[in-house]
Amino acid sequence: MTKIMMITKEGEAFLARIQEISGEAITACDQCGTCSGSCPMASEMDITPSEMIRKTQMGQQDVLSTKAMWLCAACFACTVRCPRGIDLSKIAEALRQISLRQAVDHIDIAGIPAPERARLPQIALVGAMRKFTS
Amino acid sequence: MKPTTQTKKRRSTKRDDSPQPVHARSSRTMFPYYPGCTLKTTAQNFEDSALATAAILGIDLVEIPRWNCCGVVSSLVENDRMHHVAPLRNIIRTQEMIAERGGEIESRLVTLCSMCTNTLRRTNLFLKENPEDLEAINDYMSLEDNYEGGVEIVHFLEILRERGFDAVTNKVSNPLEGLNAAAYYGCMLLRPKDIGIDDPEDPTIQENLISALGAAVIDTPYKKMCCGSYQTVQDRYAVAELAYDILTHAQREGAEVIITACPLCAFNLDDRQKEVRERHPDFRSIPVLYFTQLMALAFGLGEDALGFELNSVDPRPLLMAKGLLAPR
Amino acid sequence: MRIGVYVCHCGGNISETVDVKAVAAAAEQRPGVVLARDYSHMCSDLGQKLILEDIKEHNLDRVVVAACSPHFQGATFMNVLETGSLSPYVFEMANIREQCAWPHFGEPETATLKSIELTNMAIAKAGLDESLNKKTMPIGKRVLVIGGGIAGIQASLDLADSGFEVHLVEKDPSIGGKMAQLSRTFPTEDCSACILSPKMADVPANPNIELLTYSEIESVEGYLGNFEVTVVRRSTYVDPDLCTACGLCEDACPVKVPSEFEVGLRDRKAIYVPFDFAVPYKYLIDESVCLRLTKGGEVCGLCQKACPKDAIDFSRKSEKIRFTVDTIVVATGYDIFDATEKKVYGYGEYKNVITALEMERMIVNGAAGTPIRPIKGRIGFIQCVGSRDEQVGNEYCSRVCCMYATKLSQLLKRSDPTREVYVFYTDLRAFGKGFEEYYKRAQTDGVKFVRGRVAELLEDPVTKSVTVKVEDTLSRQMIEAEFDLVILSVGLKPNAGTERIAEILKLTKSPDGFLQEAHPKFRPVDTLKEGIFLAGAVQGPKDIPDAVASASAAAARAVRLMNQGEFSLDPVLAYVHEDICDGCSLCVDSCLPGAISISSNVAQINETLCTGCGICIAACPLDAMDLHCYANDQLLAEVEAAISERRDGETRIIVFADDTTTYRLADNVGTGKLSYAPETRIIRVPSGTRATPALMLKALALGIDGVFVGESESKSSPYAGIGPALSRNIEQTRSILREHGIEPERVRAKEFVTIMLGGFVAQLNELTAFAENAGPVSEKKKKALKETLANGLPRAEAQVAQ
Numbered sequence A: 001m002t003k004i005m006m007i008t009k010e011g012e013a014f015l016a017r018i019q020e021i022s023g024e025a026i027t028a029c030d031q032c033g034t035c036s037g038s039c040p041m042a043s044e045m046d047i048t049p050s051e052m053i054r055k056t057q058m059g060q061q062d063v064l065s066t067k068a069m070w071l072c073a074a075c076f077a078c079t080v081r082c083p084r085g086i087d088l089s090k091i092a093e094a095l096r097q098i099s100l101r102q103a104v105d106h107i108d109i110a111g112i113p114a115p116e117r118a119r120l121p122q123i124a125l126v127g128a129m130r131k132f133t134s
Numbered sequence B: 001m002k003p004t005t006q007t008k009k010r011r012s013t014k015r016d017d018s019p020q021p022v023h024a025r026s027s028r029t030m031f032p033y034y035p036g037c038t039l040k041t042t043a044q045n046f047e048d049s050a051l052a053t054a055a056i057l058g059i060d061l062v063e064i065p066r067w068n069c070c071g072v073v074s075s076l077v078e079n080d081r082m083h084h085v086a087p088l089r090n091i092i093r094t095q096e097m098i099a100e101r102g103g104e105i106e107s108r109l110v111t112l113c114s115m116c117t118n119t120l121r122r123t124n125l126f127l128k129e130n131p132e133d134l135e136a137i138n139d140y141m142s143l144e145d146n147y148e149g150g151v152e153i154v155h156f157l158e159i160l161r162e163r164g165f166d167a168v169t170n171k172v173s174n175p176l177e178g179l180n181a182a183a184y185y186g187c188m189l190l191r192p193k194d195i196g197i198d199d200p201e202d203p204t205i206q207e208n209l210i211s212a213l214g215a216a217v218i219d220t221p222y223k224k225m226c227c228g229s230y231q232t233v234q235d236r237y238a239v240a241e242l243a244y245d246i247l248t249h250a251q252r253e254g255a256e257v258i259i260t261a262c263p264l265c266a267f268n269l270d271d272r273q274k275e276v277r278e279r280h281p282d283f284r285s286i287p288v289l290y291f292t293q294l295m296a297l298a299f300g301l302g303e304d305a306l307g308f309e310l311n312s313v314d315p316r317p318l319l320m321a322k323g324l325l326a327p328r
Numbered sequence C: 001m002r003i004g005v006y007v008c009h010c011g012g013n014i015s016e017t018v019d020v021k022a023v024a025a026a027a028e029q030r031p032g033v034v035l036a037r038d039y040s041h042m043c044s045d046l047g048q049k050l051i052l053e054d055i056k057e058h059n060l061d062r063v064v065v066a067a068c069s070p071h072f073q074g075a076t077f078m079n080v081l082e083t084g085s086l087s088p089y090v091f092e093m094a095n096i097r098e099q100c101a102w103p104h105f106g107e108p109e110t111a112t113l114k115s116i117e118l119t120n121m122a123i124a125k126a127g128l129d130e131s132l133n134k135k136t137m138p139i140g141k142r143v144l145v146i147g148g149g150i151a152g153i154q155a156s157l158d159l160a161d162s163g164f165e166v167h168l169v170e171k172d173p174s175i176g177g178k179m180a181q182l183s184r185t186f187p188t189e190d191c192s193a194c195i196l197s198p199k200m201a202d203v204p205a206n207p208n209i210e211l212l213t214y215s216e217i218e219s220v221e222g223y224l225g226n227f228e229v230t231v232v233r234r235s236t237y238v239d240p241d242l243c244t245a246c247g248l249c250e251d252a253c254p255v256k257v258p259s260e261f262e263v264g265l266r267d268r269k270a271i272y273v274p275f276d277f278a279v280p281y282k283y284l285i286d287e288s289v290c291l292r293l294t295k296g297g298e299v300c301g302l303c304q305k306a307c308p309k310d311a312i313d314f315s316r317k318s319e320k321i322r323f324t325v326d327t328i329v330v331a332t333g334y335d336i337f338d339a340t341e342k343k344v345y346g347y348g349e350y351k352n353v354i355t356a357l358e359m360e361r362m363i364v365n366g367a368a369g370t371p372i373r374p375i376k377g378r379i380g381f382i383q384c385v386g387s388r389d390e391q392v393g394n395e396y397c398s399r400v401c402c403m404y405a406t407k408l409s410q411l412l413k414r415s416d417p418t419r420e421v422y423v424f425y426t427d428l429r430a431f432g433k434g435f436e437e438y439y440k441r442a443q444t445d446g447v448k449f450v451r452g453r454v455a456e457l458l459e460d461p462v463t464k465s466v467t468v469k470v471e472d473t474l475s476r477q478m479i480e481a482e483f484d485l486v487i488l489s490v491g492l493k494p495n496a497g498t499e500r501i502a503e504i505l506k507l508t509k510s511p512d513g514f515l516q517e518a519h520p521k522f523r524p525v526d527t528l529k530e531g532i533f534l535a536g537a538v539q540g541p542k543d544i545p546d547a548v549a550s551a552s553a554a555a556a557r558a559v560r561l562m563n564q565g566e567f568s569l570d571p572v573l574a575y576v577h578e579d580i581c582d583g584c585s586l587c588v589d590s591c592l593p594g595a596i597s598i599s600s601n602v603a604q605i606n607e608t609l610c611t612g613c614g615i616c617i618a619a620c621p622l623d624a625m626d627l628h629c630y631a632n633d634q635l636l637a638e639v640e641a642a643i644s645e646r647r648d649g650e651t652r653i654i655v656f657a658d659d660t661t662t663y664r665l666a667d668n669v670g671t672g673k674l675s676y677a678p679e680t681r682i683i684r685v686p687s688g689t690r691a692t693p694a695l696m697l698k699a700l701a702l703g704i705d706g707v708f709v710g711e712s713e714s715k716s717s718p719y720a721g722i723g724p725a726l727s728r729n730i731e732q733t734r735s736i737l738r739e740h741g742i743e744p745e746r747v748r749a750k751e752f753v754t755i756m757l758g759g760f761v762a763q764l765n766e767l768t769a770f771a772e773n774a775g776p777v778s779e780k781k782k783k784a785l786k787e788t789l790a791n792g793l794p795r796a797e798a799q800v801a802q
């Protein structure tokens, strides 16, 4: 089914908000795809990192319900390669922040089986909590 | 006639590692040291091997008092001063230590865990570049001393590089001849550019250490690819796939051990080999060591410093077979 | 005095932000102004007529135009004045477009206020303009062309055919440039060597061309109509008159090194001809690798023994050749981006990753029946390598790589359809004549174009095949596929030869590092230096048709100057107020070109030697030395007018901007719509050194809050010795400020190049913020400063900057 993209005022405002929170010039992205090709998690994502930006550029708020931003490992591979000097890791963080600021956690650390939890090093747990819970 | 266009040339792996004679090397040097949480628990072997090898090199790492968790990851959004408080507290502890000990201790805080390095450095840089934010944070941390911006954060590897890897070679009593070691960097040691300790696309600092210890360097382009980091908490199989790519590529290049500087990388590459095997039955395991463990081995240190029992894939059989470790 | 003032709308460019009527109304109130008008396009025919008619009808004797930068349309209006029988020098411009409307485009009120003051400043200066006459000098018909690529060849042939005397200097042993290395040329697929070699052959055959290959420019002194050139012709160790190019020496020579022409894919000997259609087709010895020439004594010498003509002479020396020319065409071309800098692609490390230039040579060698390596299986091109990439510091598009990849990919596909050929691109730019059709042909022939920039390449340690990691951004899918051969479509960048020539000729660069044209639209092949022109890729990435077009244009522009037989001299020269000068001779030593002498107790200026740098003015303790067009009283009048509309509490900063760099930099900042402190008032001066300590101090005494001096980096300044002179001026000014308890930081200076947009903005904002913080200089201190100035500044010691 082909979908029609709605261009709305709210969409513009959404873009402006993400630009503000991330501090990145999202509209300067020329959709080259370098970020996606550099991203270790891209193959796990439902939309590619560059599509995450595209949706944001076009004010498509359904980007917030995609998995991609939660799969970003903040590895900065995209950051050091973007030919337009855009820091996508900050945009992914801004998208996560918008969700987390609704006070919905993305993971439940307590729900991780105890033996697995015992195996995990502190930095993994703290890192995940910082990125996935508010 | 000079070529008008470049001709193909091989890049040498050795960079200019000439020692910088800033700090007297004759006597012992003392550095403030930040361990971070993981080095006190699952990565105790990283700390043990680091402190022991540093001591041999005449470097005393003095733990800063009352340190706290750095927060592991930096906040990546604007106007998020709160997240700089945790790293900053550790920097202020360092500032206090430097003030107390006068000139006898370096004014650079040494870290081992690359995630801590990254987080502390990022906060330090942010505060140095944004004086208004520093002022504001200083204000609401009113019970603490103001941070004056004088502390530098360095990774232990940088200290080794600046003193020259020859100094390391000089202490080698058990040269690691015949051992093929591949360095793995991951993200936090290299990226972003203004935080990393080496060229983000072509790092060589660990390779230079490996050769200094007498082992053979195995180069793999996967060495700077992310291992999945904290994603290991929510999706261990996704991380296992990354580990599989990284490890098998190194193995195809001939690697027998992987060297790393991060307890999270170590976990994802070492412990997650269990999950890798579940998905890829043909996978052959490969030991993953901290660079300091490799140093301890080459310096001929004992089990206390080596701490191999904490490694998930036991490196001892391989090392014994290679004659690099005495059979028990 | 009868001044006419014209405020231009610039078709909305200005009037959308600036209230032009208000500017005209304010101008009308100024003393000496008889009329002030606003008009939509002052530079248009009608606009020019308006001025002409007013000159006649209202007897105007001075004209002020408030419009764009004088570098944009200044010359147009000066011509109008000449047509109206006025001196072209009784004219001033207020730059309210680049300095008001554009940088302050969101703030109409600020922009209008600033425009009014800038116009007032221009009026004040015009009131003191002298009615100077144009001076002329003779010009001959001799041209130096530097660089023998296709652009240099085209320019030389055009000039020689028009009867001019051409000296073509090429640093390599043969002319031809990069075009000689190409296989075929897009979009017509002509064989590059076949269409180029007849043109190359025409060069030595033309009696009007002196061809100097294997030669480099050592120095160029002088100016339009009188450039004195010194060329070093390197020794080839082979007598070209005796050598018959039999090649026996080459067979005998034991030394093999990678051939430059074959981009290292093949070897050549130490004695060699660069390639088989080289011009001149003569052997030469590469002294850096020849055994005899590196080791000395009687080592080797096999070539000499083999030579039947006794043409080889190891004692031949390089020679210096000197000649004089009237104009210069720079055609030094480009270099390809060094792909080892883009580490993610593993060039130099991975066996199966090559550059497009290597592919050009592989195709040529393959077609000649001597293939360098098999080209089969799956082949991928990666676009924009080294271009459009902030990670390597190049933001520009290289303009030719899309089309050469389109060419190479379809040549490969057509000659062997079993090859799978992919082109990974960011945007496919097929803008030229016949390009889109050519692109379609490649697609029709089965080349697959994938929209996605390759993130990285990974070599398989065993098979050496290369994995390409890229997103197909059109299908939003990740590709990780193995390729047998990957070709990097490397971009074009400025080369080292150009770097050197730019230094020798003191030419400026645009932000991309290529040489800067005088005007991007109307003077695309002129440089800022009179009589020096640009041809080909030296000005920016170009394909062959564009390089040739620009070469013919450069030739035509040079002809236009030389055909006039004479040219007018810049009137900006020093002069002496003889009634004040007491013959102290302090100025004499300060003048580096040695233009000043003392006779009958007053200083005299030699006008052919004076460059108009203004250094001598600061040296004179009596203010007796002055400069035409930028006189002391004129600059002071501008300073006074810069606070004519100041409201209480407002800060004012005077920026003395040197015309070569800082003034143009400010234009670039305006064009880039970068905003900066609106409290700044820019005064155009030939060089920063024109702003003397006395002038800066007077400005502060008048109530200006800060003074900034912008100067060219000495590398690009047309004047000698300005760096040290400027520091002396600033130091002296600051020390007097210190003595008066005034913050010395109110006076600052910086050397710029025309691309430092951010630096310029930051410097002005910093000074303004500093002055704002410090508040105005107290009345008491200003008074004390005025007294000191009235008594004359202390005589500085004679300063010789040699």
Ligand SMILES: Cc1cc2nc3c(=O)[nH]c(=O)nc-3n(C[C@H](O)[C@H](O)[C@H](O)COP(=O)(O)OP(=O)(O)OC[C@H]3O[C@@H](n4cnc5c(N)ncnc54)[C@H](O)[C@@H]3O)c2cc1C
Residues within 6 Å of the ligand: B004, C146, C147, C148, C149, C150, C151, C152, C169, C170, C171, C172, C175, C176, C177, C178, C179, C182, C184, C185, C186, C187, C215, C216, C217, C331, C332, C333, C334, C335, C336, C356, C357, C360, C400, C404, C407, C495, C496, C497, C498, C500, C501, C535, C536, C537, C538, C542, C543, C544, C545, C547
């Ligand atoms: C891989 C590749 C394929 C291409 N394919 C095509 C194509 O199919 N069609 C097309 O139209 N264009 C193509 N081009 C572009 C083409 O090469 C250029 O348009 C053309 O070469 C520009 O000519 P030029 O004379 O300006 O510069 P150059 O060819 O670079 O010539 C400059 C000359 O100046 C000399 N020189 C440099 N410095 C000095 C100095 N200081 N003193 C004296 N001499 C000096 C150099 O030695 C050189 O001979 C291609 C480019 C590349 C890289």
Ligand code: SF4
Residues within 6 Å of the ligand: A028, A029, A030, A031, A032, A033, A034, A035, A036, A050, A053, A081, A082, A083, A084, A085, A086, A088
């Ligand atoms: S690499 Fe940069 S420019 Fe390219 S798609 Fe990603 S964010 Fe956009």
Ligand code: SF4
Residues within 6 Å of the ligand: A035, A038, A039, A040, A041, A042, A049, A071, A072, A073, A074, A075, A076, A077, A078, A079, A088, A089, A092, B226
């Ligand atoms: S920072 Fe996030 S989006 Fe960017 S490459 Fe790493 S995981 Fe992918």
Ligand code: SF4
Residues within 6 Å of the ligand: C238, C242, C243, C244, C245, C246, C247, C248, C249, C250, C283, C306, C307, C308, C309, C310, C311, C312
């Ligand atoms: S052998 Fe002599 S004549 Fe023949 S090519 Fe060599 S130098 Fe020229």
Ligand code: SF4
Residues within 6 Å of the ligand: C252, C253, C254, C255, C270, C271, C285, C289, C290, C291, C292, C293, C299, C300, C301, C302, C303, C304
């Ligand atoms: S002297 Fe020997 S090395 Fe030199 S060019 Fe002649 S043959 Fe070659």
Ligand code: SF4
Residues within 6 Å of the ligand: C383, C384, C385, C387, C388, C396, C397, C398, C399, C400, C401, C402, C403, C426, C427, C428, C429, C489, C491
């Ligand atoms: S011409 Fe094409 S390949 Fe070259 S830089 Fe421009 S867009 Fe990239």
Ligand code: SF4
Residues within 6 Å of the ligand: C573, C574, C590, C591, C592, C593, C594, C595, C596, C605, C609, C610, C611, C612, C613, C614, C615, C616, C617
């Ligand atoms: S110092 Fe400069 S302005 Fe003065 S006479 Fe000499 S060249 Fe002319």
